[in-house]
Amino acid sequence: MIKNIENKKISITYEDKNIILPEEIKEKIKKGWQKFQSNNPVLYNGEVTCVNKYESSDNEINISCQKSDFAHYLYDERIGLPIEYSCINISAGALLETSDGYYLIGELDEKMSYPHVLQISGGNVDKKDIENGIVNIMKTVSREVMEEVNINLYDNSQVNNLKLKYIYETEENEKPKVQIFAKANLKITSEEMKNHYNVYLEYLKKNNLEIEFGKIHLLKKNNAIEILENMSNPKREYLIPLVTADLSNC
Secondary structure, three states: OEEEOOOOEEEEEEEEEEOOOOHHHHHHHHHHHHHHHHHOOOOOOOEEEEEEEEEEOOOEEEEEEEEEEHHHHHHHHHOOOOHHHOOOEEEEEEEEEOOOOEEEEEEEOOOOOOOOOEEOEEEEOOHHHEEOOEEOHHHHHHHHHHHHHOOOOOOOOOEEEEEEEEEEEOOOOOOOEEEEEEEEEEOOOHHHHHHHHHHHHHHHHHOOOOOOEEEEEEEEHHHHHHHHHHOOOOEOOOHHHHHHHHHHOO
């Protein structure tokens, strides 16, 4: 479910402490990771920030987090764990719109853990985004957008109307996670964005740097939902609800 959070106070705290898991769960995760990595050797088991408490009211949202690792997250995502041992992921991103009314949608590269999945630019909270136990979620958003599509959200020559605007709260039948989204209007057209990204993609290839988006899709707003529904790629759960919510706010 997508909710508008423009007028809400958001507090996200982090405790540098591992989520406690029983030994039998750890063993399952270990074996799962070995299998995942044998299928995709480039996978890296880094630290992951997980939600251990989430409270929401009309005026504010309070989230507290601890840490686990990507093996825990990926096992829970692909195979599943009881809710008390779940790795409830917290991530953030930005829905980007070009000056001529196109949404920018990324398609994950085939070497990523979810090849060809469609999503907006975004990713997990990193330790770089945490200072004195406080998560700066806009730092997560801006870092991910810069890494993935080489857009500086704080550069007034590239972007205007940057707002922290939406949150995705999972439904009862979905794997729990918390995803926070900004909305930003780019000062370039869809064609200029396409050219900008192609240049950036060549730079990443030339310098042997990680490519997160193998390609980008620019979808005209007035038929974005129809296009997404007709695309055969797997999609992040939030994607169509997020675009739908944004269109309803136009």
